[in-house]
Structures are given as structure tokens and as C-alpha cells.
Amino acid sequence: MSERPTIVLVDDSPELRALVGARLRASGLFEVVGEGADGGEAMMLAHEHSPSLMLLDTSMPVLDGLECLPLVLAVSPETRVVMYTGFSGRGLADRARELGASDFVEKSVPLDVLVDRLWRQVADAHGYAGLGGIGARGLPGDPPPRPPRPLRVAGEADVDEVRDQKTLDEHLERYREVFDQAAIGMATMTLNGSIVRANQALLDMVGRPADHLIGLDYGVLTRQHGDHLDEALARITEGGEDLVAFEHPIDSGAGIRTVRVTLTPVRDSKGSALYAFAQIQDATAELELRRSEEIFRLLVTAVKDYAIFMLDVDGNVASWNAGAAHIKGYRADEVVGRHFRLFYPAEEQAAGHPEHNLELALRDGVHAEEGWRVRRDGSRFWARVVITAVHDEAGRLRGFAKITRDQSEQRAHEEERRRALEQQAQLLAVTAHELRTPAAVVEGAVAMLRDGGDELDPQERAQVLEAMASSARRLQRLVTDLGTASDVQTEALALAPEVVSLRRTLMSSADRVHAAHGTARIQTRVDQEVDFVADPARLGQALDNLLENAYRHGRPPIALTGERTDDGVRVTVSDAGPGVEQRLVGRLFERFAHAGTTAGTGLGLYLVREIARLHGGDARYLVEGPGGRPAFVLDLPMSPQVPRN
Template structure:
């Protein structure tokens, strides 16, 4: 019986090479086509009507989720297996609802992947959700039933992966970002159930990790309502939510929780990320501080900061105290007998706001507000004002008691607190996005390296010389990708800490740029990268950081623009201008303002590349910018004197 046919669709050529080769070596499935995006998938399905299709979830242009229904329309008998670097059960459920036969993580050992595909491609495997276990919704490749990747008790990689020491060190260092974070963190399903939890959160909740896995986070809250509402808002496409709640078994303990969604290529949530802090002591300290401030303010303001005086029924000043003189600048001789309208800005006088205040106080007995008031010298202050109607024994209105307090400083503090809270919210959302994107960026190259190394080790003699060479080149490119990601993360961290540790020296610019361009040509042999450097240019720069800046701009042009990519350098007064230009349509206007911000652009990668370029340029005494007129990114660095 001929082997079932299969089509492999993935935007990473190394992944396609690895899967195709392993399938050929197995002899159990026949690869009849391969593609790089969802458009290819539909055409291949229509042309070959294969028994199986291995379809990547995240691809440029049209991703696997968008392509899946179209593939099934083109070839209804094809069994589609979704292939993804995300480890979220909700995504697997979603793909099955769209018609997928199975969902496989890229961390699955390659030989197990072949077994899985063969099982699904057989008539008996058509009705099995998980061909390896027979359990619907269970995923392979070292993933435990809690939804996390790794052994349940240690969180280590699956032993079948047998990572080499260097790769294992990279994987461990990034896992520690989650596991050793000084804030409680967990990943949750779309239903809000915890599937992975770090040590800090386990300690905060006073439980063990196994007991928390599968627990609905809302059940841990004293009032589940706000948590459920926040989760529903995230499912509906809302932004990250920050809320505070007590614990179900300890209502007095206060938790500050930030919930955010990790989205797929079509902005649909894949899973949720939780960050939690125990703020019980902080809230108690704030309450105590607030009480202390209240007592102190009452003591001080009663003596110095209250203006207490009387008005007659028509609003003329009838009495004046020392506090009023200090606050408003008028002496008793200056103000007694004059209308209290003198204390209001001209616009409020024109609106007859002072008379409006007296009318309310006369009708309701009291009026209170905060607003701007004017001193004798014309300066303004933010005032808290209380006006109380005063009646005699017969109930006849004899005037008004007016108490004014300067609240300018309190208003300023409230504004500062609001700004600080907004910065905290933005920071929490950035960190959540950063961790989610970093985890996704690492999973695919690490899986490719591990599986490629394993294939070479087990099947070295079975591979052709061409295949061995292709594997070696693929491992080199993947290692370069990991190195660039690690360099970006470390540089961004040091830039934030102002500890870049530059060692600038005179550098012949042509030689430095030639090395960067040569490396880019090796990594992208199909792309044209040209170099044009003015003779004799020498810059004062750290050689490693200079290469990192230019490499980031060239990689950005190759990823988001179109070849050819031109790298040029010209003298610019006391500076040297290094420009990188591609042949694409340029940066959209709505993106330009945040190009160099941290996480300003995250369409593939961590969103740190341009942020790092600007930070390094400024650390050298230069600058980085985007020139709209010629659609180029420009770095200006100090020129070596005499050069």
C-alpha cells in the first residue's frame, strides 16, 4: 500500500527541512509539497488533495488559522494538523473547532511527531484527538497535563530533547525570568484556570504548585466577580486589566493583580498572563500614613492654612482673621466692606459664580466646592471652600461663614499619584507583553536546534552530504537568531540600568561596516545588500556596539522592507551619518512617532531593536532618527578628530 501523502507548510525553512527529512527517513509518509504561508497551503491543498497537511499557526501574510477553513474547502478529505510554538490548550481547542484533526506543539520530539502524523493519517487515527495517548486535548513533547512544557515536578525540558549544554543554558536562563521573578506570575487558560505558576506566587498563596494547577483564579478571590469580569473583557478583546481583591480564605489579605492576554496573529487571545503582588502591608501602611497626615493637616491648617471670615447677606466681607490675611494677602483694612467677588478669577466673576454660591448656601444651608481663587497680588491657588448660611434665633439670615483652605499642594500630590499609577499600569502591561513575546520567540528556534542536533546524532550515516550541510547551515542561522535575541535583551536591560560599559576607540568605518554587510549577506543570501562608504571616515565608538547598531538596522530593513538594502556613510560636520535604506514603502505615519520607543513596534521580535539603536547612539554622544524624505534610518556618531 502506498504511503499516505502529506504537505508541510511553515514559514521557517529550517522547520520544513527538518520535518521533510524525518518523514523521508521514516518511509511512512510521502511529502508531495511544501509551502511558506497560508496562501501556499490553500493552493497545495487544491493541487494535491493530500491525506495530511502539517500547518503552522503563525505565518506572515495569511496565517494557519485563516488558511485552515480554506484548506478544508479546497480538499475536504485532508486531515489538517496544526503546528505551533504556543503551548496553550485554548488554541488547540480553537483549531479543532475550525476543523483541525489535531494540534501539535513544536517542542514535540521530531520522531514522536512522525509517529503522531502517521497515526492521524491512518483510518483508525481519524477519530482520535491525541494519537499518542488517546486522551482528547492532551499534548505531547514534554508537556504535562497542567499545560506547561517540561516535567511536572521540575519544569525542566523533556528528557527526549537532550539539549546540548549551551542550548540548555540559554533555555534555563530565560525560564528563570518567569520562575525566579520577584513578582507572582502564572499562565492561565482562556477560562482563567492556572496552568503554570512560578515560585513567588506559590509562596504568596501558601500552597504547592500541584494544588494550584487547574484551579480557577477567580476561585482564589474573596469576590470572584471582578476577576471574572476582567477575564471576560480580555476574551472580548479588551486591554490589560489591573484589579485588587482579597483572598477567599483570607479576605483581609489584599492582592494587586494584572491580567493580560497573549494574542495570536489575528489579535485573538491564546492564553492569559497573571502578575500578582501581596499589597496587604502596603495598604495598611497607606492607611496609617493617611490617618497621620489627616491629624497633622488638621493641626497645621487650623493654625495657618484656614481663612475664616464672615460675609453679610449681600456677600460683603464683615470680618477677617489672621489665617485669611496669610492666605489671601489682604489686611482687614484692605478687604472688610468689599465684595467677596474680589477672590475669584475674572471668568468666574463674569459668570456670576460668587452669587450662585451664595444662592445655593441660602437655599440649602451650605455650599462646598474646590476651584481657583485669586490673591491680592494676582497669583492663583487651588482652594477648598465651604460657605455656611448663618441665621439668628428667629431664623433670619444674618450672613455667611466662609472657610477657605489652600489645597494646591494636595492637588499636585493627587496629580502625581495619578501619573505614577499610570506609569505602573503601562510598565506592567509592557512586562507582560515582553515575557510573552520573548517566550514565543525562543520556543521555535530552540526546538529546531534540539531536533536538528538529535536528527544528526541518530541518523548521521543515513543523511546525504547535502542534507548534513543544510542542517549545519540551519543550525548556524538559528544560533545567530538566538544570539541576536539574547544580545538585544541584555543590551536593553543595561541601557535601562545606565550600565552599558562602552569602550569607544577610533574605528575605520569602512572596515566595520563591511563586516556587518558581509554577515548580513551570509544570513540572507537571496537579498541584495550594498555598501557605499566615504573614504577615510573614522568614528569614536565601541566596536561591538557599533556593529550591533548597524546590524539591528540592516536586520530591520531585511525583515520589514524590501531589497536591495543600501548601507552608506558620509561625513556630517563633527559627526558621521550612517544610513540604512531599503526599497520598501517606508514606515507608516501612525507608527513613526513610537519607532524608537521600548516595545514601540512588535510586529515580529521583541520590539527592542530600534530602542537599542537609539540608546546606544545616545550613549556614544550621537543620535538615531528616521528620515521621512528618503525613508532611511540614520545613526549620527562623533567623528574622530583629524579624520
């Protein structure tokens, strides 16, 4: 008695294995010798039983049917393998047959048809070639097996079922059309990642024909990012997730692109995943945009020179960057959600100026202005502000972008530049005035000597010559002061220090002023002989300026004193006058500071202080000096602290 053909059932659904197994046993044609749930068990069962047939599911976790099919045939070459699949498509069937499958049966066929097709695989081997299928006889020498259930033929009672099947077929055909004609890539995969169906968009995306893609592990397309696919499939099969997405590079044939894969499982009535449906979209442009947005976000977040933040439609702060925190002094958690009016001075808040700025930005698209703003600590700074209305694609107002830059330093520089220009203009005016008088004296004296010199008596001639000499000295002092001021401005002023006598230095300066102004009364006093290191020419220039200032603006007598101090020497110049006007005391030593258009260039005292500081000392004005008289004081060290040659 010949044995019935043996069969092994491999499917990850125990319910399906039970149903098919029961139907095969009921047919009396097969002996079910084993069941398995994945490709690994299929190989073990093939090795153990060498069955006549194996009904092998296409999609299973760990190792799917297409992957294990060649391995099963290697273990048991005589076994005929019938692929049992929930997928459809000629490409998949062709791929299965290329790998060695003897038939390809869709799970949608009735069980009676499945039994018939399985029997056809082994009928020739058991002498039933002439039956053309399942006959009334069993195997030779055996009692007749129980006949299989007859294939159902539609009759009057089956009208509803036929109509339902037709509707189902129409839906299936419609789905296939949508699948094949979709603009984005679509694929159906086994639970182990093998592609069993792919649409034209995916074929175009990867630049491969269908027969190269069907049966291929999708991980091959990910350019060494197959771990992303494995993780996504594990989250579906083991984690029970219904939607998993990941990105990977792909070779499109025209270059490397980036795609986003969205996996959705198709589950049975028990919730177990049967296979995975994938949507593959080219995300290269989106990714580049996302990267650009991220770079921009990082840039905005990191930049510290500009406060860049968003306001909602009502003017409340919606975002905050490092520059805003740096300039305005608020942390993000202290300011987000608050109205931006808090950055304005109280008087502008009361006048509604912040809200007015938003109205202007909304009306004109952008509004820019400069003005005072307030930091968290209450201090003010001068700001350059740009407010831009932000709309979405539909034209709806989404808020306002606000950029603020602290312009305090630039404003100070501009103010300094303005003052410098004013000072230069003033210097030119004062210098012109200073030049006009001595030039007129010299011109008049020359004309007098040229035209009537012979008629002048000796005393008149001497007075004319003294006037010319005095004017020449005045011009020379003006030239010297201008040159020294220029050197200070360009940091070119240098010292040539040597050992000097305090007494001789003061006496020399007094003699020079006496020579220039014969009526000058200067009382010079030095209590003890003191030698120190200084530049005699520069120090003499400073002393001359102090004495000249006292002679021109004070009252005689002028007192010039020198003394030794703990750190060096001190020179004091005072007179019997009322002293400097209170309004000028604070800026006496500033460049171009003067009491009026007839008060000189305003460089003399400025140079006194600069020369003193160049020696490592300083100059100051005392409202009550020695004897209660106003005085200028010059303090110098015993030796210049920073010698310059």
C-alpha cells in the first residue's frame, strides 16, 4: 500500500495553519507531517521530514518565504514548494518560480481550489496523470479516499455571494490601479523586508525594472541604512505600532536622494501583522529646507549682536534668542508671553507708541525707527528697530518679526564725530582769529617802517619792533601748540627725558614770559634744590602755557612755586584773579575748551594735561589752592613712568 503524499504547512498564522490543515486531512489525500511559523522552522521541517510538498507563506517575521525558499530546496531537493501568499502580482509569482517554487497560490482562492492545486503537484508522481485532477479513486491499492468537497457553482441561491465577490473584485482592481498609478513610490513587503509588489513610481525612483525589485530585500536600497528598516519592522511586528517612518539615502540613478519611508502593517482579525505596506516619498527638497531652517534657527538663536524674536498678532513675545537676552537682559522664561511694550520707556508706553508701531508695520509691511529702549535693569539704550508683519500663504497675519540692535556705541561714536567736526570748525575759527591780530600787527609795523621809518624817533622805532617781536612770538606759540596737539591726537608725541633742575626750569619759564610780556609780574619760589627726570622742552611748553594763561586771564601778581613731594615734584601756578568760571571748571583740560571767541585756541590747558600724563603725572585745577587762591597744579614723578623716545 502506497503512502499518501506528505505535506508541511508553514505560515505565521496558527489559525490559518489549523484551517488549511483540517481541510487537507479531511480530503484524505495528504498526510500533514509538520507545521511551522517562520522560515527557520521551514528549513528544520524540510530536513526532518523531506516532505512531498511544502505550503510556504510568503510573509513571515525573521525569515520570510522568498528568503528561505532556496534554503528549503537545498535541504530537501525532492520537496515541491508551493508559495502561499496574500499578495498578488505576476512579478511576485515569476520571482517565486525563479527561486524554485513549483506553484504560486493566492490565499484568496477557496480551500477546495487550494487542495486541487496541491494534488496536481504530486498526482504525476503517484500515477494519477490521467485523472486530470482529483478523481473518485484514491492511490493504487488503497481504499477510495473521501472525495474532496465539490467546488461551489453559483446558482440561484448564490446570487448575493456572486454579487459580493464581484464588488470585492472591483474594489481590489480599483486599489491596484491606485497603487500602480500613484505619484509616490509604493511597495508591499514581507515582514522581513522583501519586496513583493512595487508600483511604477518606485521603479522610476530607484531606476530599476520590476523583475530586479521583486523579491529584493528593501534594505539593499537604503545604502547601508538597513538597520533603520529592521528597526521599523520590529516596531510593527514586536511593538505593535501601526505607523513607523524613517529616512534613508537612495541611489536614483541620477544621483543620491533622500527618501522618507512610511510603513503601515496589514493585520489579520487577531491583530497580527501579515505584511507591511510602504510609501516612499522623495524628501530631498524638504530635508534641505529643514536643514536650512535648522541652520537659520541656530543662527538666530546663537547671534548675540541682534535681538531677533517673534511677536504674536497681539504683540506678545512668542520667541527669544540669545541676542535678545544679551541686549535686553531678560531670560526667555521671563519675557515670553508678555507684551513687548515693556521694552519702551514709560512715556512712550503711555502714549501707545508700541501699538502704533505694530499698526504701521501692518499697514506698510515693515516699520523701522531709532529710539530709546529699556533693559531689564531699567537702564536705557539707543536702539535701531525693524518690525515686519508676517503672513502665511493664505495672507493671514501670523504675527510680527522684530529685530533690535543696540546702537548706543555707534550713537556715541557719531556724537563724538559730530563734536570733533564742531571742534575742528571752532579751531579753524579761533585759529583764524588768533592769526589775524599778530598778522595785522606785523603788517602794520612793516608798513610803518617802510613808509615812514625815517621819521620815527628811537623810542617809537623800539615800540614798533617790540610789537613785531611779540606778534612773532605769539604766532610761534600758536604753531607749537597746534603741532603738539596734532602729535597727541596721532599718538606721535614723544619724550626726550633728561635730568633737570626744578629751580632752573621754573626760572627759565618765568624769564620767557617776562621777555614776551614786559609788564608781567611773576613771583617764583622753590624751597629746596630738586633734580628730577623730564623732557625740558615739553615741560617748558606746559609751564609757558600755564603762565601765559595766568597772564592773559588772571590778575597780577602771578605766583609760580615748586616743591618736592613724596612721589616727585609739584608745580603750582596761581594769580590774584577770581579764578575760572564755574561753568568751565569741568572741561578746562578738554581740547578746544575756551571762554569765548577771544579766549585763545583752547589747546593750552589741554596740552598741559597731556604733557603731564605723558610723564606719568597729571594736571588739575583747584578752586581753593595755596593761600585760598585758585590755582593750577602740575604733579610729576621723579622719572617718567613710560619713557618714549
